[in-house]
Amino acid sequence: MRSFNGKLFRQYFSVFFLSVIIPTMVASILTHSYVVGLIENQLEQSNDKVITNFSESNDALFSSLQADMINFLRNSNLQEFLSVIDEGAHARKRSELAYSLINQIRMLESEGIVTNAFLVFIDHDMVLDKNTYTTKDYYFDWLYVVSEEDKKRLLGGLSGSKVMDFTQPYSVKQPITTYDMNDLNGTNISTVMSYPFNTVTPEVYLFLSLDRSRLSDHLRVQEDWNTAMAIIDDSGNIISKNGELASEPGLLAEQLEMKMEDTMIQLTTSERLSFTQSQFNPSWYYVSAVDWQLLMKPARLIQTFSLWFLVFFFIVGGLASYLLSRKIYTPIMEIKAGLAPHSRAFVNQEHGGNDFEVIKQFSGYLKTENKELTQLVGMMLPVVQENFVSKLLLGEFRDSLSIEMYAKEIQLPFERNMTFVVFCIDLSYYARHASPISESTKSFMVAELKENIRKELEEIVWFCSPQSDMIACVLIGHSFNDDEVQRTARNMRQALKAYASFYNAAIGVGTVVEKVEHLALSYNHAKVMLKQKSLFSDIKICSEKHASDDRMAWERFLSHEEINQMINFYKSRNYDRLLETALDLLDEGIGLNAPESLVKNLCYDILNTWIRALESGQKDSGLSYYSSLFERVERCVTWDELKDCLRDIHHTLFQSTKTHELQEQFDDVLKYIDNHYGDDLSIEHFSQQMGMSAGHFSRMFKEVVGEKYVEYITRYRMEKAKQLLLETDLIIDDIACRIGYFGRNSFTRVFRKYEGVTPGIYRTSQKK
Numbered sequence: 051m052r053s054f055n056g057k058l059f060r061q062y063f064s065v066f067f068l069s070v071i072i073p074t075m076v077a078s079i080l081t082h083s084y085v086v087g088l089i090e091n092q093l094e095q096s097n098d099k100v101i102t103n104f105s106e107s108n109d110a111l112f113s114s115l116q117a118d119m120i121n122f123l124r125n126s127n128l129q130e131f132l133s134v135i136d137e138g139a140h141a142r143k144r145s146e147l148a149y150s151l152i153n154q155i156r157m158l159e160s161e162g163i164v165t166n167a168f169l170v171f172i173d174h175d176m177v178l179d180k181n182t183y184t185t186k187d188y189y190f191d192w193l194y195v196v197s198e199e200d201k202k203r204l205l206g207g208l209s210g211s212k213v214m215d216f217t218q219p220y221s222v223k224q225p226i227t228t229y230d231m232n233d234l235n236g237t238n239i240s241t242v243m244s245y246p247f248n249t250v251t252p253e254v255y256l257f258l259s260l261d262r263s264r265l266s267d268h269l270r271v272q273e274d275w276n277t278a279m280a281i282i283d284d285s286g287n288i289i290s291k292n293g294e295l296a297s298e299p300g301l302l303a304e305q306l307e308m309k310m311e312d313t314m315i316q317l318t319t320s321e322r323l324s325f326t327q328s329q330f331n332p333s334w335y336y337v338s339a340v341d342w343q344l345l346m347k348p349a350r351l352i353q354t355f356s357l358w359f360l361v362f363f364f365i366v367g368g369l370a371s372y373l374l375s376r377k378i379y380t381p382i383m384e385i386k387a388g389l390a391p392h393s394r395a396f397v398n399q400e401h402g403g404n405d406f407e408v409i410k411q412f413s414g415y416l417k418t419e420n421k422e423l424t425q426l427v428g429m430m431l432p433v434v435q436e437n438f439v440s441k442l443l444l445g446e447f448r449d450s451l452s453i454e455m456y457a458k459e460i461q462l463p464f465e466r467n468m469t470f471v472v473f474c475i476d477l478s479y480y481a482r483h484a485s486p487i488s489e490s491t492k493s494f495m496v497a498e499l500k501e502n503i504r505k506e507l508e509e510i511v512w513f514c515s516p517q518s519d520m521i522a523c524v525l526i527g528h529s530f531n532d533d534e535v536q537r538t539a540r541n542m543r544q545a546l547k548a549y550a551s552f553y554n555a556a557i558g559v560g561t562v563v564e565k566v567e568h569l570a571l572s573y574n575h576a577k578v579m580l581k582q583k584s585l586f587s588d589i590k591i592c593s594e595k596h597a598s599d600d601r602m603a604w605e606r607f608l609s610h611e612e613i614n615q616m617i618n619f620y621k622s623r624n625y626d627r628l629l630e631t632a633l634d635l636l637d638e639g640i641g642l643n644a645p646e647s648l649v650k651n652l653c654y655d656i657l658n659t660w661i662r663a664l665e666s667g668q669k670d671s672g673l674s675y676y677s678s679l680f681e682r683v684e685r686c687v688t689w690d691e692l693k694d695c696l697r698d699i700h701h702t703l704f705q706s707t708k709t710h711e712l713q714e715q716f717d718d719v720l721k722y723i724d725n726h727y728g729d730d731l732s733i734e735h736f737s738q739q740m741g742m743s744a745g746h747f748s749r750m751f752k753e754v755v756g757e758k759y760v761e762y763i764t765r766y767r768m769e770k771a772k773q774l775l776l777e778t779d780l781i782i783d784d785i786a787c788r789i790g791y792f793g794r795n796s797f798t799r800v801f802r803k804y805e806g807v808t809p810g811i812y813r814t815s816q817k818k
Contacts, residue, residue: 062371071363078356086349093346100273101326101338108268108281109330111163115241116214118158119256123245126154128169132253135174148183149795155180158258163268165222165238166194166259170208173253195223204240208255212244216331219262219289237262239289265290278339281328293339434460439514443472443522445570453566463510468526470569471535472560473542474576475521476583477553478687487552495549496521502545507538522573530562536593543589554687556583559593581647585689608655613662620663625704628663632656632696640689653683653692660703715740716754727767728790733759768804771797775813782809 131147151169158167159180168179170186177189184193190201200220207217217240238259244252270279270292278293328334438460447453457464477496479487500513503523512524525538539557546555560576563569579592608616612631619627635656639649661676679699686692719736737747751759767789774785786797801809 059371059375062374063367066367066371071360071367074363075360078360082352082356085352086346089346089349097324097338097340098326100276101324101336104279104338105326105328105336108336109328111268112214112241112330115164115258116243119214119241119243119258120247122154122158123243123247123256126151128245128254132171135171135176148178149799151178152180152182153799163260163264164258165261165264166257168194168257168259170205170255170257171253172208172255196220204257208242210244210250211248211252212242212255213247214241214243216241216289222259239265262290266292276338277341278337280337280339282335282337284333284335289334431461435462435512436514438462439512439522439524440516442566442569443514443516443524443573448567450565450567462512463526464566467528468566469529469562469564470566470572471525471530471538471562472569472572472576473523473525473539474558474560474573474580475523475542475546476556476558476580477519477521478555479519479553480687480691495552499545499549502548503542506541506545509538516573522576524569535559535562536591539591539593543591546589550589554585554587556580556590556592558583559591582645584643585646585649585687585692586643587688587690607652608659613659616656616659617663617666620660620666620704625700628660628704629697629700632700633693636689636693636696646687649692650683650686653696654680656696657683657699660700664703713754716751719751720755723763723766727763727770728788731763731790764800765804767791768801771801771809772805772812775809776816785809 127147127150131144131151134144134147155167155169155178158164166179168177168189170177175185175187176183177186179189179194182193186205190196190204196204197220204217204220219237219239221237238261240257240259243256245254245256246252265281278291280291280293281289283289322340324338324340326336326338328336438456439462441447442453447456454464454466456462479492496515500521503513504511507525510526512526514522514524516522523542527534536559539559542557543555546557558576558578558580560572560574560579563572579594582592583590616628616631619625619631632653635652636649639652657679661679682695682699683692686695722736723731733744733747737744740747742750748759751757751762755762757765770789771785774780774788778785780788782797783794786792786794789797791797791800798808801812805812807815
């Protein structure tokens with residue numbers, strides 16, 4: 051404890067507390083308040099953007115349904131069918147028109163959320179859907195079973211003009227014995243449109259039934275922080291939802307009234323609601339439930355970090371104060387003991403209990419005796435000099451008098467009325483050496499390069515490293531002309547050749563300046579010149595004299611046509627052409643000796659296009675992986691490295707799909723069709739087995755087989771039908787059932803489309 055002084059400790063800790071801890075606390079509080087507010091604002095904007103895009107997507111879905119309904123009513127033979135009913139035409143004519151309408155109604159069920167479509171005639175007791183036509187009571191009691199209350203509400207609301215009006219949700223029960231292959235059970239809502247348009251007394255209403263469970267599948271946002279999505283009306287009733295809302299339907303109406311534009315309503319401590327009005331139906335609102343605690347996790351981390359940061363400073367302050375007081379008080383005791391034989395009177399005199407007076411009065415004595423400290427300062431002098439030169443180049447010193455004083459203080463050679471020029475040497479290590487060479491080895495190499503450059507030059511030279519892998523040389527002389535500057539650059543190039551196998555170097559030549567405070571101008575000019583450096587493996591001198599008009603004029607980016615061409619190559623699996631196109635562009639740059647910066651911009655454009663093509667094919671590899679690809683391009687320093695890098699990236703990103711494997715999969719599909727052509731061969735059955743979406747399966751089937759899936763099934767069944775007609779005595783109804791049709795009329799219609807005659811006429815004509 052003799053080496054520790056409590057008063058000294060308190061003095062150090064007080065200074066530390068006032069100068070460090072209190073400003074740190076204030077800065078932490080202000081930073082936390084600002085950052086948390088900024089994060090909260092950004093999160094709300096991000097949520098609003100996601101929900102807006104989501105609502106636009108769903109509005110587009112409903113708009114598409116509306117367009118389909120209008121096209122159906124406008125382009126179908128509904129008007130002709132109405133005239134036939136009114137005129138009391140022959141039943142056969144009416145049946146033909148009815149079945150034609152049935153076939154057209156089936157086309158309306160292409161959307162995934164549509165479960166049923168039917169026409170309700172106002173002046174006639176008739177309902178017509180995708181399979182048949184019958185009376186209203188029979189249809190809603192036996193085929194499309196709804197409760198009496200729902201039936202009254204559906205039929206009672208059929209008055210006046212309707213343009214895709216939505217009904218209230220209702221339940222549908224479908225008997226097991228129904229003829230319909232689709233599952234209509236569940237809770238639906240229907241959208242209604244009247245015909246003729248723009249009349250208060252329409253003759254028929256078109257219903258599209260939407261499955262609420264399927265509709266909820268569209269209400270899914272691929273974000274971790276989105277816990278639920280719902281569509282509600284202006285009364286707070288939930289039309290469809292995905293996930294669970296913590297709020298009751300009655301409360302949603304109140305919260306909807308409380309809603310302010312561009313704000314979120316806090317529901318609980320961990321959940322907030324945001325509302326977006328539907329552009330398609332103004333009485334609808336999209337409601338998004340946001341896990342606010344998850345979104346604000348970065349803010350909580352900042353708060354925790356700030357707290358621990360202050361605790362850390364308290365601990366460091368106490369430890370540093372203790373060590374400093376102990377370290378300083380120990381030499382005081384040693385000084386007093388050492389001076390006792392020489393000046394006992396001084397040691398014994400009182401100093402008011404303040405031992406710092408001992409250090410102040412004998413500081414000169416300590417300096418003269420401490421040779422190791424002097425040597426340490428001498429070793430640090432070059433580092434201080436380079437740091438000072440770096441600040442000069444960065445423009446931190448503007449006053450010539452202060453520069454002269456600082457230079458004299460750190461023993462930096464400097465005289466007034468001198469001329470200066472800056473050379474920036476960029477050392478870009480080859481990819482094969484960038485990782486194996488340690489930072490220590492690089493430091494020794496740079497130190498030796500500086501010494502070799504100093505030997506090659508006759509003038510005074512200052513060195514510094516303002517950037518990583520860059521050496522800045524400040525040449526000082528009484529005057530410089532262009533020839534002398536170029537000669538100096540050639541001498542530097544000669545010195546750089548000693549380690550040319552490790553790096554691809556370039557020398558940027560700055561402009562000549564007359565004042566030391568203008569060194570920043572010369573340094574910035576040298577950096578601009580470095581942008582001219584090419585990717586050839588030699589030590590380049592980049593200056594105004596060596597600038598090439600052709601090189602600087604080559605600023606190549608991918609055109610819109612080239613981008614589309616690359617994406618088409620990807621879609622057509624012509625991956626080799628992707629790589630050839632990129633390499634051809636690099637060859638164009640080689641021919642023009644294009645600068646490295648412009649060439650890499652082109653490579654980034656190519657890489658962005660490749661990634662965009664992959665994303666369009668739903669092959670997301672992650673942001674960090676794509677970032678590493680750009681870093682690989684950035685590390686390339688020669689044309690060969692850049693080409694090899696693009697080849698490696700191309701090989702990694704585009705693994706060509708083996709065509710024969712895909713062919714084998716579709717061969718199995720064709721075999722299954724051959725053995726089960728009379729069964730229900732839905733496209734969803736095969737697409738799920740092969741792990742594809744229905745649309746993707748359809749495209750791949752046409753590409754491999756050469757024919758659309760539906761056309762192939764229909765043509766194959768017609769071939770089997772012709773075989774059964776000629777080789778058996780089965781009646782037409784049995785043949786239709788055997789090849790997968792559930793009615794004589796639908797089979798006859800399709801057979802006539804392909805063969806031009808009915809099945810009966812075909813059998814008779816072929817057997818004669």
